[in-house]
Amino acid sequence: MITTTDRPAPTSTPVDHDASADSPATKLLLAMAAMPADHPSRAALRDRAIEAWLPLANHLARRYSGRGEPTGDLTQTAALGLIKAVDKFDPSRGVDFAGYAIPTIIGELKRHFRDRTWDIRVPRRLQEMRLAISDANSTLLQTLGRSPTVADIAAHLKLTEEEILEGLEGARAYNAVSLSTPVGDGERGTELGEMLGGEDSEFELAELRVALGPALATLDEREQKILTLRFYGNQTQSEIADQVGVSQMHVSRLLARALAKLRTQLVDAF
Numbered sequence: 001m002i003t004t005t006d007r008p009a010p011t012s013t014p015v016d017h018d019a020s021a022d023s024p025a026t027k028l029l030l031a032m033a034a035m036p037a038d039h040p041s042r043a044a045l046r047d048r049a050i051e052a053w054l055p056l057a058n059h060l061a062r063r064y065s066g067r068g069e070p071t072g073d074l075t076q077t078a079a080l081g082l083i084k085a086v087d088k089f090d091p092s093r094g095v096d097f098a099g100y101a102i103p104t105i106i107g108e109l110k111r112h113f114r115d116r117t118w119d120i121r122v123p124r125r126l127q128e129m130r131l132a133i134s135d136a137n138s139t140l141l142q143t144l145g146r147s148p149t150v151a152d153i154a155a156h157l158k159l160t161e162e163e164i165l166e167g168l169e170g171a172r173a174y175n176a177v178s179l180s181t182p183v184g185d186g187e188r189g190t191e192l193g194e195m196l197g198g199e200d201s202e203f204e205l206a207e208l209r210v211a212l213g214p215a216l217a218t219l220d221e222r223e224q225k226i227l228t229l230r231f232y233g234n235q236t237q238s239e240i241a242d243q244v245g246v247s248q249m250h251v252s253r254l255l256a257r258a259l260a261k262l263r264t265q266l267v268d269a270f
Contacts, residue, residue: 081108
């Protein structure tokens with residue numbers, strides 16, 4: 001069963017800003033557009049136009065509040081969208097500025113949620129898949145009168161069920177759980193990170209011990225004895241020389257040769 005997720009507000013957001021052709025804010029835009037790009041007064045006029053239309057951007061930013069993002073960040077994002085709209089607006093196309101600016105600002109806000117609010121970054125394809133699944137889930141919930149299944153959503157989006165499952169798995173990265181999150185019954189101060197397993201070096205040591213037996217069997221009896229006395233008996237080369245009946249120098253050479261053989265055998269085993 002698929003659960004609904006928060007989605008950004010629809011693009012048909014009403015705005016209580018005076019966008020009439022006779023409004024001071026609109027006149028500032030028209031005056032700016034009529035000036036050449038290198039006119040010395042154009043920069044100041046642009047600043048005044050942006051300031052005049054800021055209530056529109058702030059209004060749209062407030063519509064997206066309460067979704068886990070700081071209001072200040074949303075306000076700045078909406079203002080960035082407004083600046084882009086002011087710079088690209090062309091009154092000769094016959095479109096009023098509000099009708100052009102609202103989709104531009106909302107698009108900037110949606111990109112902010114898509115790119116900045118994921119706790120773990122995932123490919124953009126999965127980010128867009130999450131939004132598509134969320135939209136499909138809401139639509140099917142109304143038409144079917146029940147929570148849609150994976151198969152329902154896959155058929156609605158014309159995708160495979162495997163692709164939908166991949167999108168749902170990726171959506172889990174939207175909100176990650178901190179490793180410092182307390183777990184348990186509250187009687188002990190246990191955190192989630194303390195319950196996660198780590199790399200166990202004993203596994204590698206166990207494999208080495210298993211491979212060591214056959215490797216030792218390739219050595220002759222004297223080499224095996226020297227290694228046993230040195231590494232299991234913790235004896236010095238002088239003590240080993242006395243037991244084996246050779247010089248300390250010869251023990252050193254035999255020890256080096258035996259270790260070289262073992263190293264070759266173990267490398268081949270792994």
